[in-house]
Amino acid sequence: MQDDLATLQRETFDYFIREANPANGLILDKTEANWPASIAATGLALACYPVGVERRFMTRAAAVERTLTTLRFFWNSPQGVEPDATGYRGFYYHFLDMQTGRRAWQCELSTIDSTLLLAGALAAGQYFDEDTEAEAEIRGLAEALYRRADWRWAQDGGDTVTHGWTPEHGFLKYRWQGYDEALLLYVLGLGSPTHPLPPSSYTAWSATFRWESCYGYEYLYAGPLFIHQLSHVWIDFRGLQDAFMRGKGSDYFENSRRATFVQQRYAVDNPRGFEGYGEHCWGITASEGPGPSTLKLNGIERRFEGYVGRGVPYGPDDGTLAPWAVAASLP
Structure with a gap:
Protein backbone atom coordinates (compact mmCIF):
# COMPACT_ATOMS: atom_id res chain seq x y z
CA MET A 1 0.00 0.00 0.00
CA THR A 194 -6.15 44.95 4.84
CA HIS A 195 -9.77 44.23 3.84
CA PRO A 196 -11.08 41.72 6.40
CA LEU A 197 -14.55 40.27 6.38
CA PRO A 198 -16.52 41.21 9.50
CA PRO A 199 -17.24 38.35 11.95
CA SER A 200 -20.92 38.79 11.11
CA SER A 201 -20.19 37.46 7.63
CA TYR A 202 -18.99 34.13 9.03
CA THR A 203 -21.98 34.02 11.37
CA ALA A 204 -24.32 34.57 8.43
CA TRP A 205 -22.62 31.80 6.45
CA SER A 206 -22.68 29.26 9.28
CA ALA A 207 -26.35 30.06 9.96
CA THR A 208 -27.14 28.26 6.69
CA PHE A 209 -25.51 24.95 7.76
CA ARG A 210 -27.46 21.65 7.86
CA TRP A 211 -26.67 19.16 10.62
CA GLU A 212 -27.99 15.74 9.65
CA SER A 213 -28.06 12.11 10.74
CA CYS A 214 -27.22 9.64 8.01
CA TYR A 215 -26.25 5.96 8.16
CA GLY A 216 -25.72 6.28 11.89
CA TYR A 217 -23.49 9.35 11.72
CA GLU A 218 -24.39 12.88 12.79
CA TYR A 219 -22.49 15.45 10.77
CA LEU A 220 -22.52 18.80 9.04
CA TYR A 221 -23.94 17.88 5.66
CA ALA A 222 -22.37 18.51 2.29
CA GLY A 223 -22.92 16.01 -0.51
CA PRO A 224 -19.73 15.99 -2.60
CA LEU A 225 -16.76 14.52 -0.74
CA PHE A 226 -14.32 17.17 -1.97
CA ILE A 227 -16.08 19.75 0.20
CA HIS A 228 -14.98 17.78 3.24
CA GLN A 229 -11.39 17.60 1.97
CA LEU A 230 -10.29 20.70 0.10
CA SER A 231 -9.84 23.20 2.94
CA HIS A 232 -7.88 20.55 4.85
CA VAL A 233 -5.09 20.74 2.27
CA TRP A 234 -3.95 23.91 4.02
CA ILE A 235 -5.34 23.81 7.56
CA ASP A 236 -5.26 21.07 10.18
CA PHE A 237 -8.71 21.49 11.70
CA ARG A 238 -8.26 18.93 14.48
CA GLY A 239 -9.34 20.55 17.73
CA LEU A 240 -10.31 23.85 16.08
CA GLN A 241 -13.88 24.85 16.78
CA ASP A 242 -16.12 27.72 15.81
CA ALA A 243 -19.41 28.42 17.58
CA PHE A 244 -21.27 25.96 15.38
CA MET A 245 -18.90 23.07 16.02
CA ARG A 246 -18.63 23.85 19.73
CA GLY A 247 -22.38 23.49 19.92
CA LYS A 248 -22.14 20.06 18.29
CA GLY A 249 -19.14 18.87 20.29
CA SER A 250 -17.19 18.27 17.10
CA ASP A 251 -14.71 19.92 14.75
CA TYR A 252 -14.23 20.06 10.98
CA PHE A 253 -11.65 17.26 10.93
CA GLU A 254 -13.98 14.88 12.77
CA ASN A 255 -16.82 16.06 10.56
CA SER A 256 -14.88 15.12 7.43
CA ARG A 257 -14.11 11.73 8.95
CA ARG A 258 -17.82 11.09 9.50
CA ALA A 259 -18.68 12.30 6.01
CA THR A 260 -16.19 9.78 4.63
CA PHE A 261 -17.85 6.93 6.52
CA VAL A 262 -21.22 8.10 5.18
CA GLN A 263 -19.79 7.81 1.66
CA GLN A 264 -18.66 4.25 2.33
CA ARG A 265 -21.95 3.24 3.92
CA TYR A 266 -23.86 4.76 1.01
CA ALA A 267 -21.85 2.66 -1.44
CA VAL A 268 -22.62 -0.49 0.56
CA ASP A 269 -26.31 0.44 0.65
CA ASN A 270 -26.17 1.34 -3.07
CA PRO A 271 -29.76 2.64 -3.25
CA ARG A 272 -29.65 3.16 -7.02
CA GLY A 273 -28.28 -0.30 -7.74
CA PHE A 274 -25.09 0.57 -9.60
CA GLU A 275 -22.66 -2.17 -10.54
CA GLY A 276 -19.53 -2.37 -8.40
CA TYR A 277 -20.44 -0.11 -5.47
CA GLY A 278 -19.37 -1.52 -2.12
CA GLU A 279 -17.22 -1.26 0.99
CA HIS A 280 -14.04 -0.97 -1.06
CA CYS A 281 -15.45 0.84 -4.07
CA TRP A 282 -16.79 4.33 -3.37
CA GLY A 283 -15.97 8.02 -3.77
CA ILE A 284 -18.74 10.29 -5.02
CA THR A 285 -17.72 13.89 -5.56
CA ALA A 286 -17.25 16.62 -8.16
CA SER A 287 -15.66 14.99 -11.19
CA GLU A 288 -15.84 14.38 -14.89
CA GLY A 289 -18.35 11.79 -16.06
CA PRO A 290 -19.37 9.80 -19.14
CA GLY A 291 -22.25 12.09 -20.10
CA PRO A 292 -24.27 14.02 -20.77
CA SER A 293 -26.25 11.12 -22.16
CA THR A 294 -29.06 8.70 -21.39
CA LEU A 295 -28.65 4.93 -21.72
CA LYS A 296 -30.74 1.88 -20.87
CA LEU A 297 -28.69 -0.60 -18.83
CA ASN A 298 -30.12 -3.89 -17.59
CA GLY A 299 -33.57 -2.59 -18.42
CA ILE A 300 -33.11 0.63 -16.42
CA GLU A 301 -32.86 4.01 -18.11
CA ARG A 302 -29.91 5.91 -16.64
CA ARG A 303 -29.01 9.55 -16.99
CA PHE A 304 -25.25 10.14 -17.06
CA GLU A 305 -23.72 13.56 -16.46
CA GLY A 306 -20.49 15.21 -17.56
CA TYR A 307 -18.70 17.34 -14.99
CA VAL A 308 -20.99 17.79 -11.98
CA GLY A 309 -20.81 17.94 -8.20
CA ARG A 310 -21.99 14.42 -7.39
CA GLY A 311 -22.83 13.76 -3.75
CA VAL A 312 -24.44 11.52 -1.17
CA PRO A 313 -26.95 10.64 0.06
CA TYR A 314 -29.22 12.94 -1.96
CA GLY A 315 -27.33 12.89 -5.24
CA PRO A 316 -26.74 13.47 -7.95
CA ASP A 317 -25.38 9.94 -8.32
CA ASP A 318 -25.03 8.51 -11.81
CA GLY A 319 -22.69 5.64 -10.98
CA THR A 320 -19.51 7.67 -11.46
CA LEU A 321 -16.82 7.13 -8.82
CA ALA A 322 -13.73 9.33 -8.54
CA PRO A 323 -10.66 7.31 -7.47
CA TRP A 324 -8.94 10.41 -6.11
CA ALA A 325 -11.75 10.88 -3.58
CA VAL A 326 -10.72 7.66 -1.83
CA ALA A 327 -7.01 8.44 -2.02
CA ALA A 328 -7.63 11.86 -0.47
CA SER A 329 -9.48 10.19 2.41
CA LEU A 330 -6.52 8.10 3.54
CA PRO A 331 -4.48 9.13 6.62
Whole structure:
Protein backbone atom coordinates (compact mmCIF):
# COMPACT_ATOMS: atom_id res chain seq x y z
CA MET A 1 0.00 0.00 0.00
CA GLN A 2 2.79 2.45 0.88
CA ASP A 3 4.46 1.82 -2.48
CA ASP A 4 1.16 2.36 -4.29
CA LEU A 5 0.56 5.63 -2.45
CA ALA A 6 4.09 6.81 -3.15
CA THR A 7 3.62 6.11 -6.85
CA LEU A 8 0.25 7.88 -6.88
CA GLN A 9 1.71 10.89 -5.12
CA ARG A 10 4.65 11.11 -7.51
CA GLU A 11 2.48 10.78 -10.61
CA THR A 12 0.05 13.39 -9.29
CA PHE A 13 2.93 15.74 -8.54
CA ASP A 14 4.28 15.22 -12.05
CA TYR A 15 1.04 16.64 -13.48
CA PHE A 16 1.92 20.03 -12.01
CA ILE A 17 5.37 19.82 -13.58
CA ARG A 18 4.29 18.49 -16.96
CA GLU A 19 1.21 20.68 -17.46
CA ALA A 20 2.75 24.00 -16.42
CA ASN A 21 3.73 26.93 -18.59
CA PRO A 22 7.30 27.62 -17.43
CA ALA A 23 7.02 31.23 -18.59
CA ASN A 24 4.23 32.20 -16.18
CA GLY A 25 3.68 29.23 -13.85
CA LEU A 26 0.08 28.64 -14.92
CA ILE A 27 -1.26 25.08 -14.65
CA LEU A 28 -3.58 23.52 -17.22
CA ASP A 29 -7.06 22.81 -15.89
CA LYS A 30 -7.22 19.46 -17.68
CA THR A 31 -5.44 17.69 -20.53
CA GLU A 32 -7.76 18.58 -23.37
CA ALA A 33 -6.77 20.40 -26.53
CA ASN A 34 -6.89 24.21 -26.30
CA TRP A 35 -7.99 24.12 -22.67
CA PRO A 36 -7.12 27.08 -20.40
CA ALA A 37 -5.29 27.25 -17.11
CA SER A 38 -7.10 27.06 -13.79
CA ILE A 39 -6.11 29.39 -10.98
CA ALA A 40 -7.24 26.72 -8.50
CA ALA A 41 -4.88 24.18 -10.06
CA THR A 42 -2.15 26.82 -9.96
CA GLY A 43 -2.77 27.38 -6.25
CA LEU A 44 -2.55 23.64 -5.64
CA ALA A 45 0.73 23.56 -7.56
CA LEU A 46 2.16 26.27 -5.30
CA ALA A 47 1.22 24.13 -2.30
CA CYS A 48 2.68 21.00 -3.95
CA TYR A 49 6.14 22.37 -4.69
CA PRO A 50 7.17 22.34 -1.01
CA VAL A 51 5.89 18.75 -0.79
CA GLY A 52 7.99 17.94 -3.85
CA VAL A 53 11.07 19.31 -2.12
CA GLU A 54 10.40 17.30 1.04
CA ARG A 55 9.73 14.12 -0.97
CA ARG A 56 12.84 14.75 -3.11
CA PHE A 57 10.76 14.99 -6.26
CA MET A 58 12.50 18.27 -7.10
CA THR A 59 15.28 20.43 -5.73
CA ARG A 60 14.60 23.41 -3.53
CA ALA A 61 16.19 25.65 -6.16
CA ALA A 62 13.82 24.35 -8.85
CA ALA A 63 10.83 24.85 -6.55
CA VAL A 64 11.94 28.40 -5.77
CA GLU A 65 12.26 29.18 -9.47
CA ARG A 66 8.79 27.85 -10.33
CA THR A 67 7.19 29.55 -7.35
CA LEU A 68 8.79 32.91 -8.10
CA THR A 69 7.74 32.72 -11.74
CA THR A 70 4.14 32.10 -10.69
CA LEU A 71 3.95 34.76 -7.99
CA ARG A 72 5.65 37.39 -10.15
CA PHE A 73 3.16 36.70 -12.92
CA PHE A 74 0.13 37.18 -10.70
CA TRP A 75 1.52 40.25 -8.98
CA ASN A 76 2.37 41.98 -12.26
CA SER A 77 -0.58 40.77 -14.37
CA PRO A 78 -3.22 43.36 -15.31
CA GLN A 79 -5.89 44.07 -12.68
CA GLY A 80 -8.84 46.14 -13.84
CA VAL A 81 -12.35 46.27 -15.29
CA GLU A 82 -11.15 45.50 -18.81
CA PRO A 83 -12.81 42.29 -20.08
CA ASP A 84 -9.47 40.66 -20.92
CA ALA A 85 -7.64 41.46 -17.69
CA THR A 86 -6.23 38.75 -15.44
CA GLY A 87 -8.07 39.91 -12.34
CA TYR A 88 -9.66 42.75 -10.41
CA ARG A 89 -9.64 43.93 -6.79
CA GLY A 90 -7.02 41.34 -5.90
CA PHE A 91 -9.12 38.42 -7.18
CA TYR A 92 -8.53 36.49 -10.40
CA TYR A 93 -10.55 34.99 -13.20
CA HIS A 94 -11.34 31.31 -12.82
CA PHE A 95 -9.74 30.35 -16.14
CA LEU A 96 -6.82 32.06 -17.86
CA ASP A 97 -5.26 31.61 -21.27
CA MET A 98 -2.23 29.37 -20.77
CA GLN A 99 0.02 31.57 -22.89
CA THR A 100 -1.13 35.14 -22.31
CA GLY A 101 -2.51 34.75 -18.80
CA ARG A 102 -5.57 36.76 -19.78
CA ARG A 103 -9.19 35.90 -18.98
CA ALA A 104 -10.56 32.91 -20.89
CA TRP A 105 -14.13 32.15 -22.01
CA GLN A 106 -15.63 35.30 -20.48
CA CYS A 107 -15.49 33.39 -17.18
CA GLU A 108 -16.16 34.83 -13.76
CA LEU A 109 -13.79 36.50 -11.35
CA SER A 110 -13.98 33.64 -8.87
CA THR A 111 -13.79 34.22 -5.12
CA ILE A 112 -13.29 30.54 -4.25
CA ASP A 113 -10.71 29.81 -6.93
CA SER A 114 -8.86 32.99 -5.97
CA THR A 115 -8.91 31.68 -2.40
CA LEU A 116 -7.17 28.47 -3.50
CA LEU A 117 -4.60 30.48 -5.43
CA LEU A 118 -3.90 32.75 -2.45
CA ALA A 119 -3.73 29.78 -0.08
CA GLY A 120 -1.09 28.23 -2.31
CA ALA A 121 0.86 31.48 -2.34
CA LEU A 122 0.70 31.78 1.45
CA ALA A 123 1.79 28.15 1.86
CA ALA A 124 4.81 28.89 -0.31
CA GLY A 125 5.54 32.01 1.71
CA GLN A 126 5.56 29.96 4.90
CA TYR A 127 7.72 27.17 3.53
CA PHE A 128 10.43 29.16 1.79
CA ASP A 129 11.93 30.71 4.90
CA GLU A 130 15.63 30.83 4.11
CA ASP A 131 17.57 34.08 4.27
CA THR A 132 18.11 34.45 0.53
CA GLU A 133 17.00 37.14 -1.88
CA ALA A 134 14.83 34.74 -3.87
CA GLU A 135 13.03 33.22 -0.88
CA ALA A 136 12.55 36.65 0.69
CA GLU A 137 10.90 37.73 -2.56
CA ILE A 138 8.55 34.73 -2.39
CA ARG A 139 7.49 35.74 1.11
CA GLY A 140 7.00 39.34 0.08
CA LEU A 141 4.95 38.52 -3.01
CA ALA A 142 2.75 36.05 -1.14
CA GLU A 143 1.98 38.66 1.49
CA ALA A 144 1.38 41.36 -1.12
CA LEU A 145 -1.06 39.20 -3.08
CA TYR A 146 -2.99 38.38 0.08
CA ARG A 147 -3.12 42.02 1.15
CA ARG A 148 -4.47 43.09 -2.25
CA ALA A 149 -7.63 40.93 -2.13
CA ASP A 150 -10.62 43.11 -1.23
CA TRP A 151 -12.89 40.71 0.65
CA ARG A 152 -15.36 43.40 1.72
CA TRP A 153 -15.89 44.36 -1.91
CA ALA A 154 -16.68 40.69 -2.63
CA GLN A 155 -19.63 40.89 -0.23
CA ASP A 156 -21.41 43.32 -2.56
CA GLY A 157 -23.17 44.89 0.40
CA GLY A 158 -24.54 41.59 1.71
CA ASP A 159 -23.71 39.52 4.75
CA THR A 160 -22.09 36.61 2.92
CA VAL A 161 -19.53 36.57 0.10
CA THR A 162 -20.60 36.32 -3.53
CA HIS A 163 -19.40 33.57 -5.84
CA GLY A 164 -17.86 36.10 -8.18
CA TRP A 165 -18.12 38.99 -10.60
CA THR A 166 -17.88 39.73 -14.31
CA PRO A 167 -17.20 43.08 -16.01
CA GLU A 168 -20.20 42.50 -18.26
CA HIS A 169 -22.85 41.87 -15.59
CA GLY A 170 -21.38 42.73 -12.21
CA PHE A 171 -21.70 40.39 -9.24
CA LEU A 172 -23.08 36.91 -9.69
CA LYS A 173 -26.44 36.28 -8.04
CA TYR A 174 -25.12 33.33 -6.03
CA ARG A 175 -23.55 33.62 -2.59
CA TRP A 176 -21.64 31.20 -0.41
CA GLN A 177 -24.41 29.65 1.65
CA GLY A 178 -24.60 26.19 3.17
CA TYR A 179 -21.54 24.23 4.23
CA ASP A 180 -19.11 24.06 1.33
CA GLU A 181 -15.52 24.66 0.26
CA ALA A 182 -15.89 28.29 1.34
CA LEU A 183 -14.58 27.28 4.78
CA LEU A 184 -11.10 28.23 3.57
CA LEU A 185 -12.45 31.38 1.90
CA TYR A 186 -13.86 32.67 5.17
CA VAL A 187 -10.67 31.85 7.08
CA LEU A 188 -8.60 33.91 4.65
CA GLY A 189 -11.24 36.63 4.43
CA LEU A 190 -11.53 37.03 8.20
CA GLY A 191 -7.76 37.05 8.58
CA SER A 192 -7.04 39.64 5.91
CA PRO A 193 -4.70 42.37 7.24
CA THR A 194 -6.15 44.95 4.84
CA HIS A 195 -9.77 44.23 3.84
CA PRO A 196 -11.08 41.72 6.40
CA LEU A 197 -14.55 40.27 6.38
CA PRO A 198 -16.52 41.21 9.50
CA PRO A 199 -17.24 38.35 11.95
CA SER A 200 -20.92 38.79 11.11
CA SER A 201 -20.19 37.46 7.63
CA TYR A 202 -18.99 34.13 9.03
CA THR A 203 -21.98 34.02 11.37
CA ALA A 204 -24.32 34.57 8.43
CA TRP A 205 -22.62 31.80 6.45
CA SER A 206 -22.68 29.26 9.28
CA ALA A 207 -26.35 30.06 9.96
CA THR A 208 -27.14 28.26 6.69
CA PHE A 209 -25.51 24.95 7.76
CA ARG A 210 -27.46 21.65 7.86
CA TRP A 211 -26.67 19.16 10.62
CA GLU A 212 -27.99 15.74 9.65
CA SER A 213 -28.06 12.11 10.74
CA CYS A 214 -27.22 9.64 8.01
CA TYR A 215 -26.25 5.96 8.16
CA GLY A 216 -25.72 6.28 11.89
CA TYR A 217 -23.49 9.35 11.72
CA GLU A 218 -24.39 12.88 12.79
CA TYR A 219 -22.49 15.45 10.77
CA LEU A 220 -22.52 18.80 9.04
CA TYR A 221 -23.94 17.88 5.66
CA ALA A 222 -22.37 18.51 2.29
CA GLY A 223 -22.92 16.01 -0.51
CA PRO A 224 -19.73 15.99 -2.60
CA LEU A 225 -16.76 14.52 -0.74
CA PHE A 226 -14.32 17.17 -1.97
CA ILE A 227 -16.08 19.75 0.20
CA HIS A 228 -14.98 17.78 3.24
CA GLN A 229 -11.39 17.60 1.97
CA LEU A 230 -10.29 20.70 0.10
CA SER A 231 -9.84 23.20 2.94
CA HIS A 232 -7.88 20.55 4.85
CA VAL A 233 -5.09 20.74 2.27
CA TRP A 234 -3.95 23.91 4.02
CA ILE A 235 -5.34 23.81 7.56
CA ASP A 236 -5.26 21.07 10.18
CA PHE A 237 -8.71 21.49 11.70
CA ARG A 238 -8.26 18.93 14.48
CA GLY A 239 -9.34 20.55 17.73
CA LEU A 240 -10.31 23.85 16.08
CA GLN A 241 -13.88 24.85 16.78
CA ASP A 242 -16.12 27.72 15.81
CA ALA A 243 -19.41 28.42 17.58
CA PHE A 244 -21.27 25.96 15.38
CA MET A 245 -18.90 23.07 16.02
CA ARG A 246 -18.63 23.85 19.73
CA GLY A 247 -22.38 23.49 19.92
CA LYS A 248 -22.14 20.06 18.29
CA GLY A 249 -19.14 18.87 20.29
CA SER A 250 -17.19 18.27 17.10
CA ASP A 251 -14.71 19.92 14.75
CA TYR A 252 -14.23 20.06 10.98
CA PHE A 253 -11.65 17.26 10.93
CA GLU A 254 -13.98 14.88 12.77
CA ASN A 255 -16.82 16.06 10.56
CA SER A 256 -14.88 15.12 7.43
CA ARG A 257 -14.11 11.73 8.95
CA ARG A 258 -17.82 11.09 9.50
CA ALA A 259 -18.68 12.30 6.01
CA THR A 260 -16.19 9.78 4.63
CA PHE A 261 -17.85 6.93 6.52
CA VAL A 262 -21.22 8.10 5.18
CA GLN A 263 -19.79 7.81 1.66
CA GLN A 264 -18.66 4.25 2.33
CA ARG A 265 -21.95 3.24 3.92
CA TYR A 266 -23.86 4.76 1.01
CA ALA A 267 -21.85 2.66 -1.44
CA VAL A 268 -22.62 -0.49 0.56
CA ASP A 269 -26.31 0.44 0.65
CA ASN A 270 -26.17 1.34 -3.07
CA PRO A 271 -29.76 2.64 -3.25
CA ARG A 272 -29.65 3.16 -7.02
CA GLY A 273 -28.28 -0.30 -7.74
CA PHE A 274 -25.09 0.57 -9.60
CA GLU A 275 -22.66 -2.17 -10.54
CA GLY A 276 -19.53 -2.37 -8.40
CA TYR A 277 -20.44 -0.11 -5.47
CA GLY A 278 -19.37 -1.52 -2.12
CA GLU A 279 -17.22 -1.26 0.99
CA HIS A 280 -14.04 -0.97 -1.06
CA CYS A 281 -15.45 0.84 -4.07
CA TRP A 282 -16.79 4.33 -3.37
CA GLY A 283 -15.97 8.02 -3.77
CA ILE A 284 -18.74 10.29 -5.02
CA THR A 285 -17.72 13.89 -5.56
CA ALA A 286 -17.25 16.62 -8.16
CA SER A 287 -15.66 14.99 -11.19
CA GLU A 288 -15.84 14.38 -14.89
CA GLY A 289 -18.35 11.79 -16.06
CA PRO A 290 -19.37 9.80 -19.14
CA GLY A 291 -22.25 12.09 -20.10
CA PRO A 292 -24.27 14.02 -20.77
CA SER A 293 -26.25 11.12 -22.16
CA THR A 294 -29.06 8.70 -21.39
CA LEU A 295 -28.65 4.93 -21.72
CA LYS A 296 -30.74 1.88 -20.87
CA LEU A 297 -28.69 -0.60 -18.83
CA ASN A 298 -30.12 -3.89 -17.59
CA GLY A 299 -33.57 -2.59 -18.42
CA ILE A 300 -33.11 0.63 -16.42
CA GLU A 301 -32.86 4.01 -18.11
CA ARG A 302 -29.91 5.91 -16.64
CA ARG A 303 -29.01 9.55 -16.99
CA PHE A 304 -25.25 10.14 -17.06
CA GLU A 305 -23.72 13.56 -16.46
CA GLY A 306 -20.49 15.21 -17.56
CA TYR A 307 -18.70 17.34 -14.99
CA VAL A 308 -20.99 17.79 -11.98
CA GLY A 309 -20.81 17.94 -8.20
CA ARG A 310 -21.99 14.42 -7.39
CA GLY A 311 -22.83 13.76 -3.75
CA VAL A 312 -24.44 11.52 -1.17
CA PRO A 313 -26.95 10.64 0.06
CA TYR A 314 -29.22 12.94 -1.96
CA GLY A 315 -27.33 12.89 -5.24
CA PRO A 316 -26.74 13.47 -7.95
CA ASP A 317 -25.38 9.94 -8.32
CA ASP A 318 -25.03 8.51 -11.81
CA GLY A 319 -22.69 5.64 -10.98
CA THR A 320 -19.51 7.67 -11.46
CA LEU A 321 -16.82 7.13 -8.82
CA ALA A 322 -13.73 9.33 -8.54
CA PRO A 323 -10.66 7.31 -7.47
CA TRP A 324 -8.94 10.41 -6.11
CA ALA A 325 -11.75 10.88 -3.58
CA VAL A 326 -10.72 7.66 -1.83
CA ALA A 327 -7.01 8.44 -2.02
CA ALA A 328 -7.63 11.86 -0.47
CA SER A 329 -9.48 10.19 2.41
CA LEU A 330 -6.52 8.10 3.54
CA PRO A 331 -4.48 9.13 6.62
